[in-house]
Amino acid sequence: MQEKYAPADIEQAAQQHWNETAAFRAVEDASKPKYYCLSMFPYPSGKLHMGHVRNYTIGDVLTRYHRMRGFNVLQPMGWDAFGLPAENAAMANAVPPAKWTYDNIAYMKKQLQSLGFAIDWERELATCKPDYYKWNQWLFLRMLEKGLAYQKTGVVNWDPVDRTVLANEQVIDGRGWRTGAVVEKREIPMYYLAITKYAEALLASLDTLPGWPERVKTMQANWIGKSYGVRFAFPYELDGKQEKLWVFTTRADTIMGVTFCAVAAEHPLAARAARDNPALAAFVEECKRGSVMEADMATMEKKGMPTGIFVRHPLTDERIEVWVGNYVLMGYGEGAVMAVPAHDERDFHFAKKYALPIRQVIDIPGKPFSLDAWQEWYADKENGRCVNSGKYDGLGLAAAVDAIAADLKAKGLGDKQVTWRLRDWGISRQRYWGCPIPLIHCERCGTVPVPDSQLPVVLPEDCVPDGSGNPLARRSDFLDCACPKCGAKARRETDTMDTFVDSSWYYSRYASAGNDKAMVDERVKYWLPVDQYIGGIEHAILHLLYSRFWTKVMRDLGLVAFDEPFSRLLTQGMVLNEIFFRKPASGRISYFNPADVELKFDDKGNRTGAVLKSDGQPVESGGIGTMSKSKNNGVDPQALIEQYGADTARFFMMFASPPEQTLEWSDSGVEGSYRFLKRLWSFAAAVREAVMAAPAVPAKPDSALAAVRRDIHLNLKQANYDFGKFQFNTVASAAMKMLNALERAPKEAAECPALLREGLSILLRLLSPITPHICHHLWCELGYGGDILQAPWPEPIEEALAQDEIELVLQVNGKLRGAIKVPATAAKEQVEKLALASEAARKYMEGNPAKKVVVVPGRLVNIVV
């Protein structure tokens, strides 16, 4: 056996062994429990980043752990290969997005393989390939047939210079990222999927997912946003006609406090009022400019303008003026709201700004109402009672809403209604590098679906976008086609699908790999649903919600039998690193990669500063942030693997923090992980001969050995518990503690080699999911026999854990004052007696009698005096 740990050699050898034995090929086998472990597939951006390494290491640890626990495991991998960055790269380098994407896939696949992941590569897929996206198109057509896909207009960011639609991230401070032109909102026809038809189902079945983090379920429930309220109308007369202004509110109990109404700029009433009011028309235009993003809408200054149109209060007949408000969303509810400034914070500020009346109609006894400043309790739903509300005075929220809804209903002006925050899913993208939407536009027949027999509609792979519009619109070989209905000359739809479509069902395709006759086949019945899904917390809402929706549609089409695609979900935190920069007095901030920065410490280890290695001059720290190109704080996994090996990279990733939390990069932490693996290797080399000659289990170890053995089994017990919680950082700690214990075992004791043999076999198996290469080698070298992949998972032995005497903490008045030793079987009374008799107790009780003695079995004794 080699003396020195040489990761490059042993990792290559182990990977070759796994390849040759097809160790990770997954085959359906009804006799074994299955475990489908899936990590979110990567976007092939060029090379792996640390977030990928973290994600896939977590998945691999779970995969290998379950294998050893006897499960038939599937861990596939593929590529989320359509998307915007390929078009950006095409513009920058004049390379077709297809070539760029396929090159990236080839490189990143090599990187993944060098990390030793237990992936079944035979099931690999890429969403940009026609044999995959054909089924996007096929299912879209099924949705069209069922009325789940439809066309309506939607608002997009329009760059007037490039004459193109921009993604939200391409809009910077209201301007196009390339042209700098002020972006306009523009309404264009788009295709939508009716996810709102599944709102109730998507909300209800969250309760069937105990394996999902509560926070993700809460976020999804809030996103779907079911709210119970009242939809009602303010009647008015305009242009000689009787009309109704409909609004929705969850606070109908405050209806007597309405002092004005507000409508969105896109509301018909706003357009009507603007017709003969140039100032208002200008304001409406102003509202229509600007961002389409909700975050911007919510943080911008709230502005409004009166329309001069009055409506009547449905219960009091009072005249109420209608305003146009830039904060009212046309897409939510009715595009109009009632305003109750006394009990809605936004309305309150709006009313103060424009000197509109504020009328208190909710009261909490003892709390004075004042118009000076908004107070939280004005919107209190629990304790408020109606006042100044006539017959409703004294009612609480629920009773008032009931009574008011009934009265509105009796007048034919409204009723209770449930509304949802969730909006239908707009899937049209005016972009080239995506899945073509399978529709044909015919002058005579209108929009005609592409017949199934003509699928897939293949995307040409040689286009090079230039940033001005969709290149498909200039490709006659793509555009021109015959109408499937009448045979006349027709034109293909050039919009492509949102890439969230691609990722909404790929997990099912892995289980149907290679089938060109059907979207999914019977193998899905064996593998699905996914037992463990792992991915970034940033996908907590959109990707997961769309996948859940898509699954329910497939279920209703009879394609799959499950309701929910992911039984258990682990949302991993982001990978962070420190940001270093200089900001010259004039000019732009420049960022420096942490690898090029040297940290300065005082002799107590406190940070005193940081300098750039190249010039020795100080740089400023911008704190810790997500690894990103813009902040130049990324660490290239390739360099890490080349310097230390895959096992060190994997170990550090698991050790540095628990999977759900953010992970802070640390070069010295990597060093420490490497040091541990080196120590493990040299220890194994040093004791190898003794261990190989020893029996598998120590006979009767003496007390020093028994303590070491207890330590090993105690750490194993803890580690197994932690595995169940996905807390791999403490599993790694437990492995380190085991090695510490084994190194300190008294080597002269007769049973020591047997203890080491047992201990190392536990340690190697425990560690093998995290650092599979080194464990594979040492398992062979130490002669345990067979492949460690087939070895059973270790379990602690009760006998090794047993103790005669235990130590309890002694507290006096809750303060730690010492410890006492008691027999492991001692009863409460006996422990109490021993505690009171102890020297520490007598000293700190200072002669006072004990008022109370609290005994926590196996833990502590607290004497209260």
Add this chain to the structure above:
RNA sequence: GCCGGGAUGGCGGAAUCGGUAGACGCAGUGGACUCAAAAUCCACCGCUGGCAACAGUGUGGGGGUUCGACUCCCCCUCCCGGCACCA
């Protein structure tokens, strides 16, 4: 702004049901080995006071419940993720 999450030594983090705060690792300090350095090994290591024994204090800040609070309750601050065309 709204929704969700987080904050523990110089740093990453541990503490399973409310029961020894700081496991394990990093950094640092002292020592061994070495001509020297690296590597490795041993010891110390929350903060304040003290030569020490020890005492006080300490889990973002403020209050509360409890024999006992990192953990439960109320209020506040800061940081991170998402907000529907980044993936």
